[in-house]
Structures are given as structure tokens and as C-alpha cells.
Amino acid sequence: MEEKVNNQYAIIVAGGAGSRMQSEIPKQFLELKGLPILMHTLTAFYNADQSINIILTLPKDQIAYWKSLCTKFDFTIKHEIVEGGETRFHSVSNGLKTIKIDDGIVAIHDGVRPLISPNIIKESIKQSKLLGNAIVCVPMKDSVRERDEQGNRHLDRNKLVAVQTPQTFNIKLIKEAFKADYQPTFTDDASVFEANSGQVNLIEGDYMNIKITTPEDLIFAEAYMEKRR
Numbered sequence: 001m002e003e004k005v006n007n008q009y010a011i012i013v014a015g016g017a018g019s020r021m022q023s024e025i026p027k028q029f030l031e032l033k034g035l036p037i038l039m040h041t042l043t044a045f046y047n048a049d050q051s052i053n054i055i056l057t058l059p060k061d062q063i064a065y066w067k068s069l070c071t072k073f074d075f076t077i078k079h080e081i082v083e084g085g086e087t088r089f090h091s092v093s094n095g096l097k098t099i100k101i102d103d104g105i106v107a108i109h110d111g112v113r114p115l116i117s118p119n120i121i122k123e124s125i126k127q128s129k130l131l132g133n134a135i136v137c138v139p140m141k142d143s144v145r146e147r148d149e150q151g152n153r154h155l156d157r158n159k160l161v162a163v164q165t166p167q168t169f170n171i172k173l174i175k176e177a178f179k180a181d182y183q184p185t186f187t188d189d190a191s192v193f194e195a196n197s198g199q200v201n202l203i204e205g206d207y208m209n210i211k212i213t214t215p216e217d218l219i220f221a222e223a224y225m226e227k228r229r
């Protein structure tokens with residue numbers, strides 16, 4: 001009998017230093033409601049679909065620390081650990097290299113977005129299977145301006161969205177896109193995909209799915225988590 005290949009992957013990128021958080025340990029390991037941020041994130045993917053193969057990128061010098069946290073918190077969700085790279089792009093690239101199949105989907109998600117809901121993960125997987133990719137975003141709430149050497153000008157926010165993760169892709173197509181040389185404008189995976197002439201499909205996200213970047217984000221995240229419970 002032919003063996004059934006599980007072709008759903010998630011790359012959780014947590015290879016950063018968290019310099020804007022200015023904490024002693026990288027922000028992905030800080031505790032929220034008594035559990036390291038990264039454990040909340042991995043749990044959301046596990047709750048969305050237990051069959052997803054989870055790949056976790058970590059700074060090389062933090063791998064032993066993460067393993068010690070897994071023991072301390074008795075964290076048993078299965079995942080493969082991969083060394084992160086110099087930038088987010090390089091961490092994603094390292095994760096993609098460990099996926100040996102082309103026929104399937106991969107959801108790429110920031111480790112520091114622990115409030116992602118399992119329902120949005122499921123929708124992102126469903127739409128990427130139908131359309132080749134699905135990029136989670138939310139409508140802009142603030143008024144926005146563009147500025148450069150010439151000055152600054154109003155932009156129509158009705159045409160703008162704030163991009164979140166997960167960003168989910170057909171594995172073959174995103175691997176192809178990540179063969180590109182790194183550009184500083186590659187701040188997410190959709191921009192890499194688009195540069196390889198890929199049409200990006202947007203799906204509705206959730207304002208609670210914040211990226212924990214600076215200290216005040218921890219306060220919002222705690223409050224959102226409390227509300228969810």
C-alpha cells in the first residue's frame with residue numbers, strides 16, 4: 001500500500017535577537033500568562049491541525065536554552081529545530097531547505113505572533129491550496145502618509161492593508177522565489193514571492209494577531225490572551 005505523505009508544513013521563525021524589546025533574553029522566550037511566547041505560537045498551529053509538520057528556526061546560541069525550556073514546561077508538541085540566519089529572509093530560507101517535498105503547502109509565521117487564531121491558520125491553509133498562496137492582513141485603522149526627500153503626502157488608507165503572518169504558499173513556488181538574492185525590501189515572504197512574479201492573494205486577519213516587537217506589546221498581548229480565555 002502507498003504510504004500517505006503529510007504535505008502540510010509550518011515554518012515558525014524565531015531566529016531574531018529581539019533588539020527592540022530590550023530584554024535580557026530574546027523576546028520569543030519571554031513569558032505570557034506563564035508560558036514562553038513561542039510555546040503559545042506552536043500550540044496555535046497544533047490546535048489548527050495536529051498533522052502539520054512544524055519547523056522552528058532559532059538563533060544557534062539559543063537552541064540549548066529552548067530545549068531546557070521545553071523540559072521545564074513539559075512542552076511536548078513535536079517540532080524540528082533549524083538554525084536561524086542573519087535576517088528573517090535567511091531564517092525562512094534555512095527552514096525551506098529542510099522541506100524535501102515540493103507538492104504541498106507551507107505556512108510561514110512569526111514566532112512572536114502568539115495570538116494567531118487556529119481558525120485563521122486553517123483558512124490560510126485552505127485558501128493557499130485553492131489559490132497557491134494566502135497572505136493574512138487587516139485593513140489600516142490609522143490615517144497614513146508617505147514621506148521621502150521631496151516631502152510627505154496623504155495616502156488613501158482604503159487602498160492599504162497591514163500585512164501579518166501566517167503567509168502560506170505552495171511549497172514549490174515559494175522555494176523557487178527564495179532562490180533570489182536577499183534584498184532589504186524583503187520584509188516579509190509575500191514580497192519575496194511577488195518579486196518572483198507571483199500574484200499575492202490577501203485574506204482577512206485579526207487585529208489581535210499582533211507582532212510582539214516593543215515592550216508595550218506585551219501589555220496588549222496579556223490583555224488579549226486574558227480576553228480569549
Ligand SMILES: Nc1ccn([C@@H]2O[C@H](COP(=O)(O)OP(=O)(O)OP(=O)(O)O)[C@@H](O)[C@H]2O)c(=O)n1
Nearest residue numbers: 013014015016017018019020086087088091111
Ligand atoms: N534573523 C532573524 C530575524 C528575525 N527572525 C524572526 O522574525 C520574526 C519577526 O521579526 P522581528 O519582530 O523583527 O524580530 P527580531 O528580529 O527578533 O526583532 P528586532 O528587529 O527588534 O531585533 C521574529 O519571530 C523573529 O524571531 C528570524 O527568524 N531570524
Ligand SMILES: C[C@](O)(CO)[C@H](O)COP(=O)(O)O
Nearest residue numbers: 088110163164165187188211
Ligand atoms: C513579516 C511581518 O511580520 C509582516 O508584518 C513583518 O514584515 C516583519 O517585519 P520585521 O522587520 O521583522 O519586524
